[in-house]
Amino acid sequence: MTRRLFGAGVGEAVLRADEYRLLRDLVSERLGIWFGPESRLSLERRLRERLTVRGLTSYSDYYHLLKFSPFAAEEWEEASEVLTTHETYFFREDYQLRAFKNELLPLVAERNRQRKRLHIWSAGCSTGEETYTIAMLVLESGLFDGWEVRIYGSDLSKKCIASARRGAYGPTSFRVTDEAAKRLWFRPVGEREGDPGTAVSHGVAPAVRALCHFAQMNLLDKERTYLVGRCDLIFCRNVMIYFDAPSRKRVIEMFHERLVPGGILLLGHAESLLNVSTAFELLHLRGDLVYRKPTTAGTGSEP
Numbered sequence: 001m002t003r004r005l006f007g008a009g010v011g012e013a014v015l016r017a018d019e020y021r022l023l024r025d026l027v028s029e030r031l032g033i034w035f036g037p038e039s040r041l042s043l044e045r046r047l048r049e050r051l052t053v054r055g056l057t058s059y060s061d062y063y064h065l066l067k068f069s070p071f072a073a074e075e076w077e078e079a080s081e082v083l084t085t086h087e088t089y090f091f092r093e094d095y096q097l098r099a100f101k102n103e104l105l106p107l108v109a110e111r112n113r114q115r116k117r118l119h120i121w122s123a124g125c126s127t128g129e130e131t132y133t134i135a136m137l138v139l140e141s142g143l144f145d146g147w148e149v150r151i152y153g154s155d156l157s158k159k160c161i162a163s164a165r166r167g168a169y170g171p172t173s174f175r176v177t178d179e180a181a182k183r184l185w186f187r188p189v190g191e192r193e194g195d196p197g198t199a200v201s202h203g204v205a206p207a208v209r210a211l212c213h214f215a216q217m218n219l220l221d222k223e224r225t226y227l228v229g230r231c232d233l234i235f236c237r238n239v240m241i242y243f244d245a246p247s248r249k250r251v252i253e254m255f256h257e258r259l260v261p262g263g264i265l266l267l268g269h270a271e272s273l274l275n276v277s278t279a280f281e282l283l284h285l286r287g288d289l290v291y292r293k294p295t296t297a298g299t300g301s302e303p
């Protein structure tokens with residue numbers, strides 16, 4: 001075991017190069033998240049608290065816990081929380097959301113007009129702001145009254161999903177939300193009577209909540225992703241930027257399978273399918289570029 005003698009505190013375990021490689025590869029295989037050569041200190045820092053909680057004195061002991069222990073599954077839940085970034089807020093990347101509402105929703109409304117069914121997946125939704133934003137835009141569009149509308153939000157993190165289900169948010173979630181949207185889609189929680197503006201948080205309006213369904217899910221766990229069925233649109237924004245190339249490819253293939261023919265995939269602004277997949281065609285919208293599963297692709301046997 002190696003211990004740091006000064007700097008980070010006497011007696012603290014240090015992540016050695018060999019331990020780093022083992023843990024990095026294990027994390028990448030299990031969660032898809034990639035820690036590059038410059039990220040050794042970051043991985044060490046993120047996992048340190050877990051060693052303390054488990055009473056371990058070296059990172060190789062922690063590796064063995066994640067790999068072989070009967071408590072591995074439960075420890076992965078905790079490790080996932082400290083290895084992921086949950087940054088999110090309502091109406092994020094508004095140019096894309098405008099394209100979604102003004103150009104994509106009318107397309108799907110026309111395509112599905114007989115079936116009257118709209119299924120959308122917000123994959124890697126963190127604490128739910130993205131999922132609820134999508135539901136608000138669907139309602140605002142007014143195109144789907146009387147339809148079967150389901151918006152799924154999924155995330156690796158159990159805590160994020162619990163928070164999404166609570167659906168109450170503080171100021172950082174509203175950093176780009178205008179007052180009109182806030183008044184329309186949220187209800188103040190804990191406001192002092194007769195003193196507007198004193199709410200500590202805002203709850204999502206019942207009409208929006210009614211469309212949203214949340215589940216904890218690792219995007220690399222293909223079997224579990226069957227839970228969402230077939231989707232018309234999938235949002236996966238700011239999730240795969242943290243992934244290694246093979247995991248990105250696996251997840252993109254899974255999305256391709258989960259989409260109906262003609263279904264659309266929306267990625268974050270810094271992400272693209274370049275060098276990842278040729279199974280999608282590019283759809284040029286006025287305000288954005290998105291990926292479409294060709295209509296000629298097979299539909300598979302599942303619903």
Ligand SMILES: C[S@@+](CC[C@H](N)C(=O)[O-])C[C@H]1O[C@@H](n2cnc3c(N)ncnc32)[C@H](O)[C@@H]1O
Pocket residue numbers: 031032033084085086087088089092123124125126127130154155156157160217218219220236237238239268
């Ligand atoms: C930065 S947040 C993005 C939230 C939202 N999509 C947005 O753009 O605002 C990334 C989320 O991806 C989730 N995530 C990371 N790896 C995942 C995996 N293998 N399966 C499912 N979710 C994952 C994290 O837990 C985190 O909540």
